[in-house]
Amino acid sequence: MIAPQFPVDEEQRLASVRSYNLLDTLPEKDFDNITSLVASICDVPISLVTLVDADRNFLKSYYGLNFNESPRNISFCGHAILEDSSIFIVEDARKDPRFMNNPLVKDMQAIFYAGVRLINSDGYPLGTLCVFDTKPRTLTKSQKNALISMAYQVVNLFEARKRNRMLMAVQQELEDKNEELKNFAGIVSHDMKMPLANMIITSDMLRSKYASLLDKQGNEYLEYIKQSSFTLSEYITGLLEHYESDNTASLTDEIFDSNDLLEEIIELLNINIDCEINLPEQNIEMQANRAALEQIILNLVGNCLKYNDKERIKIDIECTEERGFYHFSISDNGMGIQKNKLSAIFDLFVTTGILDRNGKKGNGIGLSTVKKLVTKLGGEIEVSSKLGKGTTFQFSIKKK
Known part of the structure; x- marks a missing residue:
């Protein structure tokens, strides 16, 4: 048996794998449907969606198995992600130096393997969509094409979940910022209402008591202060109503x-x-x-x-x-x-x-x-x- 080597850009590849937040997650119907379909198309007992982690092969979907991870050093997928070919095939693992005496071959009778790399938008192989059989065999051209096409769909699911997660994070951040803004607007607006009311009252008091001592321009200045205070007060009232509209809309x-x-x-x-x-x-x-x-x-x-x-x-x-x-x-x-x-x-x-x-x-x-x-x-x-x-x-x- 020969353990798979690490890609030259392994650090960046691992960062990409972990950016999808799929490691150690529960099975999902979307992925399970794909592995079930692929197993049927290829007429094999086992089909997997794998993610190659630092020291393990995590099985995001596993059709025909009852475990969700295996050591990377014995994995077929560890070898598959190193190959540039569109599909990596091992027709009889018992005759391949890389897999002779491999525990998966000896204990599980994993004789035949075919895997397609799951390459993300940055060009990193995250894992594989693969199939196993307990006997030597080959795949037809249509089976190979189906496996390649379904691998493409798996990557699309990966990307869609990543985008959705990012959008949800952005949405939550916007909601938090909006809530902060609403609170800030409410506090500032309420705190400004009283000083503005005092300005309006004070301008009226000044004009009432000292109007005869002021010239025309002085009285105009007082009126300007009053009207400006009213304008700002109306602005603040409108701002409060705008940010309170969510509460208003939720009333019975x-x-x-x-x-x-x-x-x-x-x-x-x-x-x-x-x-x-x-x-x-x-x-x-x-x-x-x-x-x-x-x-x-x-x-x-x-x-x-x-x-x-x-x-x-x-x-x-x-x-x-x-x-x-x-x-x-x-x-x-x-x-x-x-x-x-x-x-x-x-x-x-x-x-x-x-x-x-x-x-x-x-x-x-x-x-x-x-x-x-x-x-x-x-x-x-x-x-x-x-x-x-x-x-x-x-x-x-x-x-x-």
Whole structure:
């Protein structure tokens, strides 16, 4: 018997083998199906998927055996990974100097062997897809081709599992980072709310007490401080709502009437300008996440009011139920949105650049939060608009 030598790049090869995290793992149906199929095609009693480790041959799948590893120094696969041929065949191991007196030949009657190297994308042989028989024999051309083809599929499974594992690790890292960001945003936002409120109150107190001592420019500065504080406070509120949207979307569903919800939202908006809001003619009994839906509609109707330059604002709201979804449409006669801005309107921190009716610029948080909530509720949202004419938002949420 001759023990197999080590490849010249053994250190790198072993690193590749271990990068797949398959050593010492349990059998898997995908691999077992392949070894079972190969055994049938080649008409042999034993078929294996092996990984050649530093000092052992680990059997990821073993058809016809009841153990999952053997010493590397007696393995046929240790020799097979050294060969450049497409398939390594030993027709009668009893006559081959490399395998004479090999315990596998003597004790298991491993007489015939055929193995195809499992070569990964970096060119390293990780192990083999191989078959054994207890008698001397040959393989037909079609059997050889099948063995080579199935080895290719084994490598594909290796690579797919490695990619999936890496993607899961990246996903977990992103989730951890997002959670850290949410916590950071929550802490910072809450900590900033009180100082901003103090700035607003202080600016009012200064103007009330010292307005007569300040010139026009001084009073304008105080007003600027107050309005800037309000803007930053609104930004922080929007940021908190965005990062709390996951919690909002997970709240328990309720049963309620669609028009009751819409009327409550209109009251919350406390509209003090000339505005006509047309509610749906049909009142629908809904079962959905009321809090999330309220936040969605409150944001969209709020935008209809803010981004409207008409003397009389008109808002039309429609609500229907169809094929397991609630469908909403909210249209206005406002400023409209540029066509080249529509594709990015729901991206976080993206704004149209248009000032609202009070001369303020949006922060790009509200519509991103709306899109996030709609998606979490199993629906979709889209927007259409004509500049100077108005905008229509249409969204759906899944019926529970």
